[in-house]
Amino acid sequence: MESGAKPLMRHRPTILDVAKQAGVSKSTVSLVLQGNAAVKESTRVAVRKAMADIGYVYNRSAATLRSASSGLIGLVINDLRNPFFTEFAALFQMELARHGFATVLANSDEDPALQVQMISSLVEHGVSGFIISPSYGGDEEALAILNAAQTPTMQVFRSLAGPECHHPFIAPDYQHGSQLAAEHLFAKGRKQVAFLGGLEGRPVTEERMSGYLQVLKKRGDEPIILTGQATRTFGKETISKLRQDHPDVDGVICFNDLVALGVLSACAEEGIAVGADLKVVGFDDIEDCQDSYPPLSSISSNIPEFAKATAQQILGWIKEDEKPKPLVRSPVELIERASSR
Amino acid sequence: MESGAKPLMRHRPTILDVAKQAGVSKSTVSLVLQGNAAVKESTRVAVRKAMADIGYVYNRSAATLRSASSGLIGLVINDLRNPFFTEFAALFQMELARHGFATVLANSDEDPALQVQMISSLVEHGVSGFIISPSYGGDEEALAILNAAQTPTMQVFRSLAGPECHHPFIAPDYQHGSQLAAEHLFAKGRKQVAFLGGLEGRPVTEERMSGYLQVLKKRGDEPIILTGQATRTFGKETISKLRQDHPDVDGVICFNDLVALGVLSACAEEGIAVGADLKVVGFDDIEDCQDSYPPLSSISSNIPEFAKATAQQILGWIKEDEKPKPLVRSPVELIERASSR
DNA sequence: TGAGTGAATTGGAACGTTCCAGTAAAAACA
DNA sequence: TGTTTTTACTGGAACGTTCCAATTCACTCA
Known part of the structure; x- marks a missing residue:
């Protein structure tokens, strides 16, 4: 029973609002969002302008639900208080951000039980990939979850043990x-x-x-x-x-x-x-x-290089389906x- | 036109599969997931068992889309390589995890442009709250995005400047x-x-x-x-x-x-x-x-205390809508x- | 016995995207 | 000119949850 035009809308604008504003269909807006080349330059500009005008914010949950890809990478670290891992985490995060991926951080704090909890949580959030520097212990349970998730998973610095562990492992030599x-x-x-x-x-x-x-x-x-x-x-x-x-x-x-x-x-x-x-x-x-x-x-x-290489490998796996080599030893100095x- | 029973299903099980397995409706399964007290103990157990049996994984994207709450907290830090901030990040993350929230980490690396990018990305991901230790500079743009997002936001250690800045600020004295x-x-x-x-x-x-x-x-x-x-x-x-x-x-x-x-x-x-x-x-x-x-x-x-207090305040704000005091100075020693x- | 109560459960409609199959218009060709 | 190809766009159906109003069922009470 909406009475008349409301000058202020109650909900966040959606692509539908953008579409109306720009005079195109929602599908076209979606194409613009995905950077699809089939969209004419002029409409692309118009859509972008409409977005800016009404303050549109992309809703990734919806996109994730539909496309089954979240743009989230889970980073599970055994000890975030160790500056060595922190440096890696910070650099890795920045490299990912450069490619439009966000990093969900989890510190397992050398506690296998916590590690399992963290991994489960990340799976629920639909992370597109895992980077894990495992805590020792409870390997079977962690592996079971990771394997069931069928998510690209790379191990760094340390490796989980077990016959079921086929995740690529990259570590300094x-x-x-x-x-x-x-x-x-x-x-x-x-x-x-x-x-x-x-x-x-x-x-x-x-x-x-x-x-x-x-x-x-x-x-x-x-x-x-x-x-x-x-x-x-x-x-x-x-x-x-x-x-x-x-x-x-x-x-x-x-x-x-x-x-x-x-x-x-x-x-x-x-x-x-x-x-x-x-x-x-x-x-x-x-x-x-x-x-x-x-x-x-x-x-x-050479942590900067290492972090960059790791980021690129996981992204390559996610985007181009190129599974990294099972074991890489990066050079030390x-x-x-x-x-x- | 499905021919016969398929022993192996192609997609991840959903609450619908769980419901079928447990002989209840999807709504009941949903209630169990939310820990609703109206569900009889016996059915609760049955549903939990069904979940375990078929390897159900909760899909948070779907939940987020529907309920507009993601269980994600964005943590934007100006310098993650400083052990002081790292310690805070690690402890904060663990406290949140204890309450079922995941932490999305972003290092703005003292770069205002990067900071804006990080904040936008987090807003897109629908974070339920922000903790930000700002990089100096570009405050207006960052504030504009944060204000538009209408997301509970707390500033720690440092504060953004500007007339539009009404976000609670908590820092040691x-x-x-x-x-x-x-x-x-x-x-x-x-x-x-x-x-x-x-x-x-x-x-x-x-x-x-x-x-x-x-x-x-x-x-x-x-x-x-x-x-x-x-x-x-x-x-x-x-x-x-x-x-x-x-x-x-x-x-x-x-x-x-x-x-x-x-x-x-x-x-x-x-x-x-x-x-x-x-x-x-x-x-x-x-x-x-x-x-x-x-x-x-x-x-x-007292970073452990500080991190814990911050986590509890943002959770209180998100869950109980109790907005923290605008300015808190925590004790030092x-x-x-x-x-x- | 029938109405009233409360507890436990349910089906359908959202949420905001992406994907798909398709269409209309324009361009290219015979 | 008519046919095909290409380009640019479109509407509807998903995705897996939560929410809501409604329903069922087992009780209680007069």
Whole structure:
């Protein structure tokens, strides 16, 4: 029972309103929205103008429902508080935005149960693709959901384990990285090099250790390894224990930069001259490495490139249906700074 | 013209399939999904079982289209690489997830143009709420979009400027923070205290400076201020300049922890004894403060509490239509560590 | 027994897009 | 000139939910 013309409309304008305003059909408006080339330039302009005039906002939910593609990518990260992952997340998000995709972020916080919850939620939201750096544990359940969703899924940095896991995996060549680090330290005249940090038994730890082990084996040396949490605190607390048990250690490779920065800070405290008495190399080359004292040598995975490559691969998969290679190892590089010079 | 029963269905199951399986109507299934109390326990169980049996996945796009509520919250952050913001983002995301909301993340990277693009994209996705820590500049355009969207919007840490800006603003009490820092340093016997870092003319800088200025004024001292980027590098490069121009400075308040950590690292390099020769206090109390050398005193905004409070306020606004107070200053606290002890 | 009540369930109409098959007009060709 | 091809556009039917008004059913009570 609408009485007369209402100057103010109650609902958000839809393509129907735009169509009326521009004097075309809703289908034409839809074509304009999709950038279809079959639309004459003049009508395209008219439609765009009509949109601007009435303040039209595209409703993606409707589009998603109809077209079954959401323009959303789910990013599940095991530890968002680690600057390494944050940097990746930020760069990845920006690269996606450049291609018109939005990023839904989820921090699984190393908790498998939370991880399952996050993945389910993202599936419900109809994400067009998944990037996941998994938390360890509960792999089967996570995989079951991911497989059922039939959504393009890529694993980064870490990989879920299981016979049902066919999702492409892209990660820096950690093994080569630790090999570089070990060779570098010995080239600098080190006699005894230890490896510090990383939880035992985890794939990443194994990989980051393997290059080191390889080099030591070739030299006929006994490896010195102290595993543990990949945190600053671990690095800080463990260095004295290391020096006590192995007083001749003059070189350290750390599982990641956080551990290495912890070591640096402990050395500053105890008056150990990093770079001279003890040379230190970290892993990941996070921003802090440049400004620590002394600046920290690190194995860089070139995160900007890595993030960009990952974004392009998932987009290629989604848009052109080009499934990425099952396993890619991206190159790493030793960034030499004062801590090992 | 379906011929016989198909054992495998081509499409994802919908509530209709669930309804058939459970022997109820789609409406009942919908009620179960919404947790409506009017559904008998026995049917609720039956429906849940049917869902599990056929592998039903909720389609939020459809729900969003119909109900105009997406369960998505947009989080727009000016600099995701700053660990302070990252910590907030991670905690905020987890708190939301606990209430069934997903977080769409966008890094505006201090770029107003990017910020506008991000906000538009989020509006299209129908986010039910916005949390924004704005990049400076281009405020009018961003505000225009936000206002047009009529979506609950809260500003955190920073605020957009403009007569059209009525969005609630919640931020730590920075002024009180710098006052605490200044009082603390003088209580520790400091004679000359300087303020370091923060871009000139920005509201956050003004606020983080004002408590310091206030204390100096009361003492009748001349303020010593060096503004600039809020980065480690700035802190590192500026400390020597400061000591040169003002050799008697024995206390420093830094715009944020990054600047302070830069200072610490420069002091380590130059052999200045932090804690004795020079006492340093930072701002934000990021995780790194605990493990730096020496551990860094800092003004804590209690980010876990802050993130939780923000999440609850935006949810309250969305669910119960309780608009938060226009301006909230959350309490801050001085965390005293060795750098000022 | 019949009316009245409340609890539990239901079918149909939305929501705003995209997709599809089709049409009208213009252009190209024989 | 008539036929085909091409170009630009169109109307209706989906997509999978939620919402609403309506209906059924089992009770209670006079």
